[in-house]
Amino acid sequence: MASEVELLRLSLLAYEAATEPSLWPVFLARYAELIGADATLIQAHDLEHHRSQIEVSWGLNPVFQQSYHDYYSRLNIWRRGCETRYAVGGVLMEEEIGPRAALVRSEFYNDYLLPMGLTRTMGPVFFKDGALVLTATPMRAEHRAPFGEQERAGAKHLLPHLARANLVRQRLEVLRAGEEVLNGLPYGVAFLTAQGRVIQANRAAETTFQQQDGLTVRDGLLRVRSPSTAAALKHSIRDAARPEAPADAWPSPVLIERRSSRRAYQVLAAPLRHRFPSFAGMPRPEVVALIIDPDQHPVAIPELVERLYGLTKREAAVAGKLAQGRTVEQLAGELGMRYETARTHLRRIFDKTGTSRQGELVSLLARIPKYKVEA
Numbered sequence: 001m002a003s004e005v006e007l008l009r010l011s012l013l014a015y016e017a018a019t020e021p022s023l024w025p026v027f028l029a030r031y032a033e034l035i036g037a038d039a040t041l042i043q044a045h046d047l048e049h050h051r052s053q054i055e056v057s058w059g060l061n062p063v064f065q066q067s068y069h070d071y072y073s074r075l076n077i078w079r080r081g082c083e084t085r086y087a088v089g090g091v092l093m094e095e096e097i098g099p100r101a102a103l104v105r106s107e108f109y110n111d112y113l114l115p116m117g118l119t120r121t122m123g124p125v126f127f128k129d130g131a132l133v134l135t136a137t138p139m140r141a142e143h144r145a146p147f148g149e150q151e152r153a154g155a156k157h158l159l160p161h162l163a164r165a166n167l168v169r170q171r172l173e174v175l176r177a178g179e180e181v182l183n184g185l186p187y188g189v190a191f192l193t194a195q196g197r198v199i200q201a202n203r204a205a206e207t208t209f210q211q212q213d214g215l216t217v218r219d220g221l222l223r224v225r226s227p228s229t230a231a232a233l234k235h236s237i238r239d240a241a242r243p244e245a246p247a248d249a250w251p252s253p254v255l256i257e258r259r260s261s262r263r264a265y266q267v268l269a270a271p272l273r274h275r276f277p278s279f280a281g282m283p284r285p286e287v288v289a290l291i292i293d294p295d296q297h298p299v300a301i302p303e304l305v306e307r308l309y310g311l312t313k314r315e316a317a318v319a320g321k322l323a324q325g326r327t328v329e330q331l332a333g334e335l336g337m338r339y340e341t342a343r344t345h346l347r348r349i350f351d352k353t354g355t356s357r358q359g360e361l362v363s364l365l366a367r368i369p370k371y372k373v374e375a
Contacts, residue, residue, distance in 0.1 A: 006034055007154060011161035018165040019172065021056075028058035031158070035151050037138035039118055047083050048131035052076055055134075064116045075108040082123060086133045088163065091155045092123040094146045114142065122147045124155040126162035136162055187362070188291030192269070194241035196222045196234060199285045208265070208291055214258035215265050215291070222289075224256050233267060240269040241286040252327040253292070266292040266325030270359035290359050292325045305365065309352045318345045322358055323365045 010030050017023035028040040039059030045052045052073040054065050073079075081098030094100070103109050103119075113119045120140035127134035136155065138147065179202075182189055188205030190198050197220050201209070209217045216223050222237075224230045233254045253266035268290045306316045314335075321331035332342035355361045 007157050010034060011158060014158070014161050014165040015168065018168040021169075024056040025058050028056065031136065032058060032138065035138050035147075035154050036140070037147075038141050038144070039139040041137050041139070043135050043137050045079055045086075045133040045135065046131060047079075047086075047133060050074060050079070052079055059139075060118075061116065064112070067112070072108060072112040075106070075112070077103055077106045077108045078121060078123070086123070086125050086128055086135075088125055088128050089156065089159050090125050091152045091159070092125075093148075093152060094120060094122055097121070097123060117141055120144060120146050122152065122155070124159055126159045127166050134166065185363075186296070187293070188289075190222075190289045190291065191272075191285035192222070192237060192287040192289055193283045194238055194286050196237050197283055198222060199283055205291050208293065213260050213262070215256045215267070225259070226257060229254065229256060233269075236267075236269045237287050237289070240271045242271075252329075253325045263294040266294065268292070268325070268359050268362070270357050288359065290362055292362070294324060309349075311349060311352060315345050315349050315352075318342060319349050319353075319361065319365065322346070322349075323362055325362075 010027070013023065013027045013030060017027045024042070028042070032038070032040040037059075039057065041057035041060060042055045043052050044055055052068075054060070054068060057065060078097050082092050082096070085092060085096075109119065118139040119142040121137060124136045124138075125133060126136060136158065138151070138155070140147065182202040183204075185202060185204060188202060188208050190201040190205045192198060198217050201217075208215055214225055222233065224233060233256070236252075236254050253268040256265040256267055258264060269287050270290070272286060272288055305311055305319055306313065311319065314337075317335055318331055321334060326334065328342050328346060329339060332339045335342070337345075349361065350356055353361060353364055355364055
């Protein structure tokens with residue numbers, strides 16, 4: 001049996017693989033070595049539809065893996081033998097899965113396992129959620145002895161670590177999905193500290209910073225050319241980071257002049273609804289900044305906004321101006337209405353769209369079919 005040190009090293013490798021998927025075959029190779037297997041694989045079993053999927057493998061011919069997915073997983077007599085006995089942390093031995101006599105008479109054994117040369121197994125379970133079960137399956141050749149109690153003990157030692165590594169993997173996948181959503185937005189999004197330090201930015205924001213056209217990041221902080229604009233931006237960020245900042249605050253965008261003399265960037269700082277804890281020494285995001293380039297940022301078609309949210313034509317016009325980064329004062333002047341009337345329209349727009357801030361409204365409108373604003 002593998003030593004405790006070897007099992008510990010293998011457990012640590014599982015956590016590494018959770019953050020770097022290319023390491024899973026390395027983990028499986030070490031797993032095979034320590035447990036005396038000729039092949040190892042992580043399988044996802046769909047008990048409801050009686051199918052299985054090999055997520056990653058070591059020592060398994062790709063041709064056999066594909067034929068398993070295409071046909072033979074439906075005939076997996078091993079899965080049928082233990083569907084009701086899968087339990088997280090449990091390891092089913094070969095004789096507990098089902099009688100070998102029944103196995104050797106099956107199509108799964110004669111047409112799949114024997115040609116593959118791997119006919120011995122056991123079933124270590126590290127995850128179960130309803131009809132979904134994940135196993136770290138080892139396999140041996142026909143001429144070898146079945147797995148025994150020592151191998152069972154080694155697998156059981158690894159299962160809690162595999163369960164935790166799988167949880168890490170799932171959470172990272174959710175984070176990556178969220179990152180993809182942010183990167184798909186047509187305007188910049190940056191998460192900041194109260195001091196204006198950039199913790200995370202989406203692709204559009206990074207592109208803006210790299211252009212160095214008046215808004216950049218230097219030493220981790222947002223930087224602008226004009227001292228007065230820098231002061232206004234700093235004040236806007238700190239105001240949004242205040243713990244007492246009202247949830248229905250309507251922040252006005254800070255206009256950032258550009259070296260290229262193109263229309264100014266519009267940076268709108270808004271408080272995060274939920275304050276995030278952080279590890280000691282790590283900065284915590286407190287503000288989200290929307291960075292709008294009027295020459296690039298598309299604006300929702302007013303008529304479509306009207307139909308989607310039941311806005312009046314006047315409300316749709318106000319929403320369109322807000323989406324272009326106008327302040328309430330600016331849009332009131334451009335639309336020929338009083339400031340108080342514009343605020344009233346804004347309240348109604350928030351009610352109809354289920355938003356409470358200008359930043360939320362801009363984010364909502366960005367996901368609607370658009371046309372490009374002309375200069």
